Every structure is written in C-alpha cells, then in structure tokens.
Amino acid sequence: MAEILLGIGLLVFLSLSFTAVFQRTLLPDVLLLILLGILLGPAVLGWVKPSDFGKIGGVMSTIALVVILFESGTTLDIDLLARMLKTTLSLAVSTFAATVLVTAAAGYWVLHLDVRMSFLLGLILSSISPAVVIPIAKSLKMREPAMTVLILESGLTDVLSIVMVFSILGSPEGVFQAPRMLGTVLSSLVFAGVIGMAGGLAWAAVLNTVRQFPNTSFAVFAWVFILYGIADMMGFSGAIAALAFGASMVNHDRLPLHNVKLFQQHKLGSLNTADMEFYHEVIFLLKTFFFVYLGLSIKFDNPVYLLVVLVVVVVTYLARLGIVTRVMRGVSPGWEESYELSVMAPKGLAAAVLASVPLERGMAGGEVIQSFSYFVVLVSIVLTAGLIPLMRRPVVERGARRLYGFEPMPLKEAEEAE
Numbered sequence: 209m210a211e212i213l214l215g216i217g218l219l220v221f222l223s224l225s226f227t228a229v230f231q232r233t234l235l236p237d238v239l240l241l242i243l244l245g246i247l248l249g250p251a252v253l254g255w256v257k258p259s260d261f262g263k264i265g266g267v268m269s270t271i272a273l274v275v276i277l278f279e280s281g282t283t284l285d286i287d288l289l290a291r292m293l294k295t296t297l298s299l300a301v302s303t304f305a306a307t308v309l310v311t312a313a314a315g316y317w318v319l320h321l322d323v324r325m326s327f328l329l330g331l332i333l334s335s336i337s338p339a340v341v342i343p344i345a346k347s348l349k350m351r352e353p354a355m356t357v358l359i360l361e362s363g364l365t366d367v368l369s370i371v372m373v374f375s376i377l378g379s380p381e382g383v384f385q386a387p388r389m390l391g392t393v394l395s396s397l398v399f400a401g402v403i404g405m406a407g408g409l410a411w412a413a414v415l416n417t418v419r420q421f422p423n424t425s426f427a428v429f430a431w432v433f434i435l436y437g438i439a440d441m442m443g444f445s446g447a448i449a450a451l452a453f454g455a456s457m458v459n460h461d462r463l464p465l466h467n468v469k470l471f472q473q474h475k476l477g478s479l480n481t482a483d484m485e486f487y488h489e490v491i492f493l494l495k496t497f498f499f500v501y502l503g504l505s506i507k508f509d510n511p512v513y514l515l516v517v518l519v520v521v522v523v524t525y526l527a528r529l530g531i532v533t534r535v536m537r538g539v540s541p542g543w544e545e546s547y548e549l550s551v552m553a554p555k556g557l558a559a560a561v562l563a564s565v566p567l568e569r570g571m572a573g574g575e576v577i578q579s580f581s582y583f584v585v586l587v588s589i590v591l592t593a594g595l596i597p598l599m600r601r602p603v604v605e606r607g608a609r610r611l612y613g614f615e616p617m618p619l620k621e622a623e624e625a626e
Contacts, residue, residue: 219244223496227347234600236344238499239593242586245503258504265501269557271433272491272498273339274450278432279487280342280359281404281454282479285352286462289360289455292353292539299535300361303553304368306527307334311584314520319513319580325566325573328376332563332577333584335369337556338362338447340589343495344596345548354536354545358552359451364397366558367445371396373562377569400444404452407435411453412460415477425486502557506586509579517583521591528553537613544599546612551595554588555581 222244226237248256258265308330315326341362345355375389411431418424432453436446456463460476532550540546563581567574598604609616 219496219500220493223492230347234348234597236347236593236596238340238343238495239589241496241499242503242506242589245500246506246586247503248500249504249506251506251508256504258501261501266561268494269498269501272494273447273557274432274436275429275487275491275494276339276342277363277447277450278429278454279484279491280338281451281456282458282484282487284356284359284451284455284459286455286459288353288356292356292360295353295535295539296357296360296364299357299531299549300364300368302531302535303336303361303528304334304365306531307524307553310523310527311520314516315577315580318516319573319576321573321576324376325571325577328373328566329577329580331369331372331376332581333555333559335365335555335558336362336553337558338366339495339498340554340556340592341552343491344592345552348548348596350548351541351545354540354549357536357539358549363448363451367396367400367448368393370558370562371445373565377565396443396445397448399442400439400446400448401452403435403439403442403444404449404454405456407431407449408453408456409460409463409476412457412476412478416475419477425483428483429490498557502560502585505557505560507579507582509575509582513580513583514587517580517587521584521587524588525551525553525591533611540612543605543608543612543614547599547604547608548596551592554592555585556589560585 223237223241226240229235229240230237247253250257261268308327310330311333312326312330315321315329316323319326319329321329338359341358345358350358371393372389375392411428418427432450435449435453439449440446457479461478529550532546536546536549540549559581563578567578599608606616608614
C-alpha cells in the first residue's frame with residue numbers, strides 16, 4: 209500500500225510537470241503520460257500491468273471519457289453548433305471514409321486479411337479520440353469555430369466507429385447491411401442527444417434546490433453517469449448523451465421553454481465559475497490516469513508491422529490535410545487552427561479496446577488486427593504530438609499560411625522570427 213500511495217503522489221506531480229513542459233515547448237503532456245505508461249508497463253519494465261487494475265481500469269477509463277465530453281459540452285455554443293453542423297459532418301465523414309479506405313487497403317494487400325476483416329480493421333481505426341484531442345486543443349487555446357468542429361467531429365467519429373464495428377461483427381459473414389447500419393448510427397446519435405438534452409434540462413430545473421444541500425459537488429457527475437448508463441443500455445451512444453448534457457446546461461436559456469408550464473414554475477440553474485474550476489481539477493486527475501493506463505494497455509506483439517503502420521498513418525494524415533484545407537477554407541479563424549485540425553487525428557483507448565474484440569471472438573486474423581491497431585494508436589499519438597511543436601517554426605508558418613489561404617507573414621515579422 210505504501211508503494212501504491214507513493215506512486216500515485218509521484219504520478220500527480222509528474223503530470224503537473226508535464227503540463228508545464230507543454231506550455232513551454234508545445235510537446236503534449238498526454239504523450240509524455242502515455243510514454244510513462246509504456247515505460248512502467250509490460251512493454252518495458254513490467255512493473256505494472258493492466259490486469260493489476262482488474263475491472264476498475266476499464267471503468268475509470270470510461271469515466272474519464274464521459275467527464276471530458278461533459279466538460280467539453282459546456283463549452284459549446286448552440287448557435288455556433290447549428291452553423292457548423294454541415295462543416296463538421298463534411299470533415300468527419302470525409303476523414304472517416306479516407307481512414308477506412310487507406311487502412312482496409314493495407315489490411316487486404318499487405319496484411320493479407322480477407323475483405324471483411326480488412327474493412328473491420330479500417331473501422332476500428334477510423335475514429336479520432338476525443339479523450340486525446342480535446343485536452344490538447346484546450347491547452348493550445350484553439351479558437352472558435354474550430355474548437356466546436358473538433359469536439360463534435362471526435363465525438364461523431366467515435367460513435368460511427370463503435371456502431372459500425374459491432375454491426376459488422378453481428379452480421380452474417382459476407383453480408384454487408386448498409387441500410388440497417390445507417391439506421392443504427394442515426395438512431396444512436398439522435399436518441400442519445402435527446403436523452404442528454406432532456407437530462408440537462410431536468411438537472412437545470414433542480415440545480416438550485418440541490419445546491420442547498422451540503423457535499424453536492426459530485427452530484428452532477430453522478431447524474432451524467434446515470435444518463436450515460438441509460439443511453440448505453442438502450443443501445444444509443446452514452447458519449448453523445450454526455451456531450452449533449454453539457455451543452456444543454458449552458459444553452460438552456462436559448463431554448464424556447466417559456467411556453468412549458470414546468471419551466472415557468474422553476475428558475476433553471478446554471479453552472480458557475482466555481483463549478484467549472486472544480487470540474488477542471490477532476491478532469492486533470494482523470495486525464496492523468498487515463499493516458500497512463502492507455503500506455504500500459506499498448507502491446508508490441510509484432511514489431512514487423514511498424515513500417516506498414518508508419519505508411520498508413522502518414523497517408524491518412526496527408527489525406528486529412530487535404531480534407532481540412534478544402535472544408536475549413538473560409539471557416540477557420542486562422543492558419544493555426546487549420547494546422548491544428550490537420551494534425552489532430554490520433555486514435556485512443558476506444559480503438560485499442562475494439563481491436564481486441566475479433567481476437568476474443570476467435571476470428572481469423574484477430575491477432576493481426578490487435579497487434580496492428582496497438583501500433584497505430586501509439587504512432588498516431590506520437591505523430592500528432594510531434595507535429596504540434598512545429599507550429600513555432602517560421603518555415604512551417606509560411607507554408608501553412610499559403611496552404612490554408614491566409615495572408616503571408618509580414619516581412620518584418622518573418623525577419624524577426626528567423
């Protein structure tokens with residue numbers, strides 16, 4: 209017990225120091241936490257294994273994702289969200305499709321998987337991890353509307369990946385049921401959003417009453433966990449429900465509720481500065497655990513896949529670069545946001561968990577999918593982390609301004625930068 213408590217204390221202080229490193233160098237703290245997990249885990253030192261956490265590891269990871277999405281929802285502007293919906297869908301679907309096609313091609317032609325397993329591999333690795341990109345974007349102080357687009361895109365691709373993977377796994381071999389899959393995705397998104405919004409309005413209605421009782425700071429987390437559980441048990445996206453709950457808590461005053469008798473009788477409560485500061489502290493601790501646990505979970509069973517992984521990840525990022533350049537032109541507030549969106553396509557714990565499902569079900573090629581996916585998770589995060597600090601290079605800024613359609617850097621500023 210003494211060693212565990214010592215380790216937890218050291219981990220928190222290391223995480224604080226990693227945050228300071230990020231502020232100085234733009235080297236994301238999430239990468240350093242993942243590398244720490246790899247160092248401590250079975251891949252290197254073997255001091256800690258994911259199995260040491262039992263079921264708590266998976267539960268804490270889900271809690272971290274839910275809380276991060278809830279807090280991200282509280283930053284969304286409903287008017288901006290409506291304006292950016294078309295842009296977000298275009299960016300998310302284009303990136304999702306490009307990732308699936310590139311990865312499936314590698315699975316079929318290089319890894320020698322059959323067509324079904326190749327597309328399954330592509331779908332597993334098609335999401336953008338909200339738990340990875342949102343903390344990085346917030347630390348970079350990404351401006352609107354790019355921030356809203358990234359939050360929605362990461363949540364959407366996560367849902368698409370999970371729903372479509374289990375749709376293929378549940379369909380007869382060789383049968384692709386596109387209409388049913390599309391219906392499942394749409395119902396998951398729409399009904400999860402309804403559950404989250406309804407839950408947010410209900411919580412706002414009782415919030416002022418709840419605040420009259422002591423020790424209720426964690427009550428909002430208990431409520432969002434309930435909403436997540438209800439949505440997930442009904443077959444919808446718990447993650448989208450958590451995001452919608454956060455959004456409804458800060459946007460309910462813009463909804464046409466004045467004709468609803470229930471809301472006429474109750475003054476709706478709102479989140480205050482103290483609430484948000486408390487949520488940020490909780491997220492810091494959960495984020496620390498999540499990324500160290502992710503590092504512990506990454507396995508290196510077959511290093512020969514590394515070269516193929518590098519090619520797949522680089523090609524995917526190049527495709528995203530072209531997509532962002534097209535979709536965000538005239539929308540992004542600056543070249544910095546366009547650049548950040550272009551390099552924000554890392555995979556996370558959801559991909560790592562999905563990658564183990566085919567092997568657990570005894571499917572042919574399951575071991576290949578798991579090993580390949582673990583490498584993609586690591587390489588994609590490392591690539592994102594490595595590309596972000598390059599923003600400070602004058603040559604990168606000049607190229608980015610030209611590529612994304614922004615005015616060239618003034619000559620005097622360019623000379624000073626050099």
